[in-house]
Amino acid sequence: MNYLKLVNFEVNRFIKIYIVLLGITMVSQIAGVIVKANQYVGDVNQAIYEELTPKAEFLEMYGQISMGMLTRSMWFTGPIALCIAALLFYLFLIWYRDWFGKNTFIYRLLMLPTARLNLFWSKITTIFLMVLGLVAVQLLLLPLENLFLRMIVSKDFRTELSIIQIIEQSGYMSVFIPTQLLEFFINYGIGFMVVVVLFTAILFERSFRFKGMFLGIVYGVSCTLLFLSPILITELIGVGANYFYPNELFLIELALGLIIVAASIYVSHFLIKRKITV
Amino acid sequence: MIEVRDIKKKFGRKKVLNGVSFTANKGEITCLIGINGAGKTTILNAIMALTPISGGEILINGEKLHKETYERVAFIPDAITMLPQMTIAEAMEFMKDFYKKWNQKRADELLSFFRLKPEERISSLSKGNTAKMNLLLGLALDVEFLLMDEPFSGIDIFSREQIAEVFTSHLIEGRGVIITTHEINDIEHLIDKVVLLDDGIVIKDFHTEELRAQEGKSVVDVMREVYRQ
Amino acid sequence: MGKYWKLLTISVVIVISVGTFYITTAIAENSYPDFKFKLEKGDIKDIQNLKLVGDYIHGMNGEGVAITSNDTVYSSELSYFSQLNNSFYTEPAIQQLQKDYRGFMRGKTWHTATISQDEEQVVYANVKGNDFTNKVKEFEIELLNKKTNNKTIFTVDIPHHEKYNYVNVENVNLIDGKVKLVTLNYLRNQDQTQEEIHLFQIDLKKQKVIENKVIYSNTVQKQQNSSLYRVESGNTTSFNHYTVFMKDTFKEMKDEYGNYYEEIGESELIAVNMQTGKVATLPIPPELDLMRDGSTFAVSGSKLYFLQADGKGYEVLEYDLEKAALNKKPITQLPQSDSAPVMRRQVKAENNKLYIVIQVQSQKAPADVYVIDLKKQQTIVEGKLVPEKITNDAGGYELYINDFYVNE
Structure with missing residues (x-):
């Protein structure tokens, strides 16, 4: 199937940078756990054996160490922010690199004997695989890091946390890894919608260049307004944002999201088939 | 047969194609001739x-x-259309992967004819070898029509001779070819049909044999007449 | 397959890792304890309609919890939709109204103060406009006939609205085809009087304000501050005879370094009779130990109830609002709870019964629960909230009971 071949091709194009990103994340997080835990153990030894602070008093002052705490350190937030930035950048690069530079690979892609929308799908699939891949690796890393912490710090000085508790205490991880499956689909559904709209805007720009950039921005803003319209309209006419019951609002947003995704795919299909230019 | 009927194209306010029509038949080499910026590449695109x-x-x-x-x-x-980090072998593999009409035998034949090394990276190819690789990737497809954009521009004389050789070989036989060029000298004897373009319109459109037989003129003679006006 | 190995590896890792996470999350039993009521007196049936809501804190984790005699539900166990609907913290009376009169309740407040109902009608009354513009001009009144489902909406001007910075509707009552509103009006010009308690009467047929009575003016002396707030708790969507306010006075003091601080002075209760508009005030003697964290007072009929520590436990005191007199003899006495420090106490009256929840600092039994029959003036339920199992060994836990509801 040509779609899968294209996905494979796109993945292979990014794999080197991706492995570097994964490497940085793994090394930084694990190093972070080891460094921070050893620091803490150092503090404990200093306080208890040298300054003869009672254990209880030490814990009162510094508290126990926990994975939740560590996830908020730069060792964790740094590489995660880097991955996010890289993937955000890649959202644009995945299209524009085929036009720019010495090679014009877009010729080759557009001339493949396959539906051109497959290019769109393959690029979006690649982005999602990369994001979910990072999430998966993070989920594998957490138990491992938990193990390291357990090895370095004795039981009395650490708070034992489950993976879910670590995610909840980190504050930010629950955006990528919500604890409820439905929320997972909601968050990634919204993410999917945003990427589809962004890709449509990029295709506008690639079809009509400068004018297209303007059209793309207008399209993006319109989609945003449409998605937020239940809240905007109720505020505007003065009935208040709680005019809709929460579950009604959920269903309305779901419908609007589906409309936006469908419209974006339809427009993208039209643009990539009829209007795109090399 | 490829039929181009009254096509128009604007870039901003500038009209690049202003109603271009011509046909290109199977088994013939049709040459689009025009000075740079006449819209030849746009037609192929x-x-x-x-x-x-x-x-x-x-x-x-x-x-x-x-x-x-x-x-x-x-x-x-007339551009590098594969990723520069790929080797020639990988580029061929890519084509084989996606096209049912990929002819591996012919590809191998072309590889040795052009003396290209499959393990060589595209980024390190000379201009001439890049053109040859592009030609290889196109010719190895069992297609009815081939479109070539400026296959001779900016490459050394030996490569040009080698490429010109292709046109008389079995590699082209039976297929329809449209090529664009702004210099006709090397290939005048090869082409069957000429479409002269200027300012976004077709100003003359003729078969070379008929021209030679009826008016005793070469293509270059006609071009002189047309472009000197 | 050979050249797809990278794509395959990534996909397999994603499916296994993310899949395992959500499968284990779904089947994992919550490690938090179930709470049960252990009664020393009375029948579990008498607290079947009691629902405690609060937060369970363990280490740095915490989540919402709702406890009834049947089960303990943690917020993470709720479905996504229940979480959306905020079903933990919405009063049962409002939930019922939203279920029965979905259209009418649409976009309305989720608090009982601005809603009132009787057999035939539901009425909603509030200040029109939003909180941001700070413009107080009119009341909006919405009326629903329960039988015909007819909706009437009208607005009335707030008399002298230009005088007020803000008007807050504290209670709405439906009496004999009239709506009575008790409001706290915050004056623009706060020379001496800071707030006024108003009683408005609005005729539903004429759609007019027919009475606007200032029933209390909160005036303060120099170097004094005060706060005035409604105190009695419970479901106020049905008719209440009384709306009760508390006024605390603070004295501005200067410490030895010249820094100002406030010291609480006198307090008094202000009870508004919703039928007659008469006001009864009850000065609170300073020796009465009140915890000012809400839900300290409950009104049933014309009686106000509250707790008073007496060294051995608590006395349940009764204040007759009609006679404006404190019943010297406590109606009952509650025993001391295992000498554990008391964190919070909450009192609510419902159906001639007084429900008391006392949160104490104890892991074995973090709350005491009492139900008092007000007619017979005796304690009918006396019990403790106990965790059934504690699987978490380290650190212990804390349970904060923020509120409780009595379903009718």
């Missing part, structure tokens, strides 16, 4: 739906372009 046109239509064997057309028509652009 339009045939392959790589750029939208604002009017007219293009038919391939009587049909509008669809995804299967890319198994019938191959375009060899």
Whole structure:
């Protein structure tokens, strides 16, 4: 199937940078756990054996160490922010690199004997695989890091946390890894919608260049307004944002999201088939 | 047969194609001639739906372009169309992967004919070898039509001779070819049909043999007449 | 397959890792304890309609919890939709109204103060406009006939609205085809009087304000501050005879370094009779130990109830609002709870019963629960909230009971 071949091709194009990103994340997080835990153990030894602070008093002052705490350190937030930035950048690069530079690979892609929308799908699939891949690796890393912490710090000085508790205490991880499956689909559904709209805007720009950039921005803003319209309209006419019951609002947003995704795919299909230019 | 009917194209306010029509038949080499900026490349891009046109239509064997057309028509652009980090072998593998009409035997034949090394990276190829590789990737497809954009521009004399050799060989035989060029000297004897373009319109359109037989003129003679006016 | 190995590896890792996470999350039993009521007196049936809501804190984790005699539900166990609907913290009376009169309740407040109902009608009354513009001009009144489902909406001007910075509707009552509103009006010009308690009467047929009575003016002396707030708790969507306010006075003091601080002075209760508009005030003697964290007072009929520590436990005191007199003899006495420090106490009256929840600092039994029959003046339920199992060994836990509801 040509779609899968294209996905494979796109993945292979990014794999080197991706492995570097994964490497940085793994090394930084694990190093972070080891460094921070050893620091803490150092503090404990200093306080208890040298300054003869009672254990209880030490814990009162510094508290126990926990994975939740560590996830908020730069060792964790740094590489995660880097991955996010890289993937955000890649959202644009995945299209524009085929036009720019010495090679014009877009010729080759557009001339493949396959539906051109497959290019769109393959690029979006690649982005999602990369994001979910990072999430998966993070989920594998957490138990491992938990193990390291357990090895370095004795039981009395650490708070034992489950993976879910670590995610909840980190504050930010629950955006990528919500604890409820439905929320997972909601968050990634919204993410999917945003990427589809962004890709449509990029295709506008690639079809009509400068004018297209303007059209793309207008399209993006319109989609945003449409998605937020239940809240905007109720505020505007003065009935208040709680005019809709929460579950009604959920269903309305779901419908609007589906409309936006469908419209974006339809427009993208039209643009990539009829209007795109090399 | 490729039929180009009254196609129009604007870039901003500038009209690049202003109602261009011609046909290119199977078994013939049709040459689009025009000075730089006459819209030759745009015509080829339009045939392959790589750029939208604002009017007219293009038919391939009587049909509008669809995804299967890319198994019938191959375009060899005047640019690097594979990723520079790929080797020639990988580029061939890519083509083989996606095209049913990929002819591995012919590809291997072309490889040795052009003396290209499959393990060589595209980024390190000379201009001449890049053109040869592009030609290889297009010619190795069992397609009915080949479109070539400036296959001779900017390459050394030996490469040019080698490429010109292709046109008289079995590699082209039976297929329809459209090539664009702004210098005719090397290939005048090869071409069957000429379409002269200027300012976005076709100013003359003729078969070389008829011209020679009826008026005793060469293509260059006609070009002189036309462009000196 | 050979050249797809990278794509395959990534996909397999994603499916296994993310899949395992959500499968284990779904089947994992919550490690938090179930709470049960252990009664020393009375029948579990008498607290079947009691629902405690609060937060369970363990280490740095915490989540919402709702406890009834049947089950303990943690917020993470709720479905996504229940979480959306905020079903933990919405009063049962409002939930019922939203279920029965979905259209009418649409976009309305989720608090009972601005809603009132009787057999035939539901009425909603509030200040029109939003909180941001700070413009107080009119009341909006919405009326629903329960039988015909007819909706009437009208607005009335707030008399002298230009005088007020803000008007807050504290209670709405439906009496004999009239709506009575008790409001706290915050004056623009706060020379001496800071707030006024108003009683408005609005005729539903004429759609007019027919009475606007200032029933209390909160005036303060120099170097004094005060706060005035409604105190009695419970479901106020049905008719209440009384709306009760508390006024605390603070004295501005200067410490030895010249820094100002406030010291609480006198307090008094202000009870508004919703039928007659008469006001009864009850000065609170300073020796009465009140915890000012809400839900300290409950009104049933014309009686106000509250707790008073007496060294051995608590006395349940009764204040007759009609006679404006404190019943010297406590109606009952509650025993001391295992000498554990008391964190919070909450009192609510419902159906001639007084429900008391006392949160104490104890892991074995973090709350005491009492139900008092007000007619017979005796304690009918006396019990403790106990965790059934504690699987978490380290650190212990804390349970904060923020509120409780009595379903009718």
